[in-house]
Amino acid sequence: MKPFSYATALTPESARELAGQEGAYLAGGNDLLGLMKESILAPKLLVNIKPIPGFNAIEQTARSWILGATTTLAQIENHAGLRQAFPGLHQAVAEVGSLQIRNVATIGGNLAQHSRCWYFRHRDLVCWKKGGDTCLAREGENRYHSIFTGCACISPVVSNLSVVLAALGATVHVRRGDQTLKWSINELYAQAWDDPSAHHSLGSGDLILKIEIPADSRRSAYLQASEKAQFDWALVSCAASAQVDQGRFSRSRIVLGAVAPAPYQVNEANQMLDGQAVDEALAAQVADRLLRDATPVAHNQYKVAIAKALVVRTLLLLRS
Numbered sequence: 001m002k003p004f005s006y007a008t009a010l011t012p013e014s015a016r017e018l019a020g021q022e023g024a025y026l027a028g029g030n031d032l033l034g035l036m037k038e039s040i041l042a043p044k045l046l047v048n049i050k051p052i053p054g055f056n057a058i059e060q061t062a063r064s065w066i067l068g069a070t071t072t073l074a075q076i077e078n079h080a081g082l083r084q085a086f087p088g089l090h091q092a093v094a095e096v097g098s099l100q101i102r103n104v105a106t107i108g109g110n111l112a113q114h115s116r117c118w119y120f121r122h123r124d125l126v127c128w129k130k131g132g133d134t135c136l137a138r139e140g141e142n143r144y145h146s147i148f149t150g151c152a153c154i155s156p157v158v159s160n161l162s163v164v165l166a167a168l169g170a171t172v173h174v175r176r177g178d179q180t181l182k183w184s185i186n187e188l189y190a191q192a193w194d195d196p197s198a199h200h201s202l203g204s205g206d207l208i209l210k211i212e213i214p215a216d217s218r219r220s221a222y223l224q225a226s227e228k229a230q231f232d233w234a235l236v237s238c239a240a241s242a243q244v245d246q247g248r249f250s251r252s253r254i255v256l257g258a259v260a261p262a263p264y265q266v267n268e269a270n271q272m273l274d275g276q277a278v279d280e281a282l283a284a285q286v287a288d289r290l291l292r293d294a295t296p297v298a299h300n301q302y303k304v305a306i307a308k309a310l311v312v313r314t315l316l317l318l319r320s
């Protein structure tokens with residue numbers, strides 16, 4: 001690990017000022033410190049943002065739930081009100097790593113974490129995300145990679161939170177310069193589609209302040225398929241939300257994770273659900289539509305079948 005300085009911020013403004021161009025925000029450190037130990041990142045200054053007052057607060061207003069950027073995943077998992085309002089969020093959080101990881105990992109850090117691609121994480125290899133001009137996974141070992149592969153880098157988004165927050169229509173408040181931007185989850189990851197060096201749309205110094213989830217009457221559900229039953233990343237994940245009145249869906253959203261550089265959804269698939277009493281046949285049609293444009297690579301064709309099965313199971317869970 002290269003030498004670095006350390007500072008503690010007490011306000012978002014001082015955090016941004018301290019981080020400047022060459023610093024990095026330190027939240028739980030699960031991702032950042034690993035990347036530094038592997039010499040993949042070498043920020044000159046770590047800015048601890050956890051002591052910023054109110055940054056780890058969970059608030060409920062008449063219109064939304066607001067989760068501060070350094071709210072830990074364990075806080076979310078153990079919050080009875082959130083669990084009742086958003087069962088899908090609870091499930092997605094409970095599937096992250098282990099209890100030890102969830103005790104320190106924060107929601108902001110989970111959304112801003114870097115690619116888990118083994119080529120990116122190898123200290124001696126240079127790919128798009130490390131200033132190179134190639135994706136080593138595309139012709140290499142790619143069984144855990146994207147199946148929507150029209151972009152240059154085929155490393156998929158692996159944040160469980162990103163998938164369920166996309167389904168819940170959450171807004172991410174990001175401090176950039178003097179402005180506070182309000183991004184959908186799509187916007188938070190849009191750049192990862194367009195720019196193979198990007199993990200997300202956050203630029204240097206951009207600070208996630210909080211995540212806002214609309215408090216409406218929609219149900220939510222989340223399921224993932226992993227190689228191990230516990231303490232494992234998702235091969236594919238799926239989150240859905242909808243208002244369900246007497247069995248009929250409205251305002252529906254179905255989203256896949258670990259299949260593309262951003263949480264993947266298709267408006268037409270969402271619309272197929274609206275106004276319908278969802279059964280297994282319709283859920284299978286929605287799954288087919290969602291996966292229609294998949295272009296898997298040599299070793300991950302298997303993800304298409306898993307994704308289709310997860311879509312059906314998630315929609316039936318949402319209905320029940």
Ligand SMILES: Cc1cc2nc3c(=O)[nH]c(=O)nc-3n(C[C@H](O)[C@H](O)[C@H](O)COP(=O)(O)OP(=O)(O)OC[C@H]3O[C@@H](n4cnc5c(N)ncnc54)[C@H](O)[C@@H]3O)c2cc1C
Binds near residue numbers: 030031
């Ligand atoms: C063994 C293991 C298993 C895991 N399994 C899963 C899993 O199944 N699913 C899953 O989703 N995740 C998983 N993770 C990833 C883990 O959830 C993330 O590493 C963690 O959530 C990151 O949060 P953190 O607070 O520790 O972030 P940090 O490591 O502190 O930060 C991560 C990145 O985000 C930036 N950052 C942090 N906060 C902000 C902010 N407020 N604004 C802007 N940038 C910010 C940092 O500068 C850094 O670049 C796993 C991790 C490990 C080590």
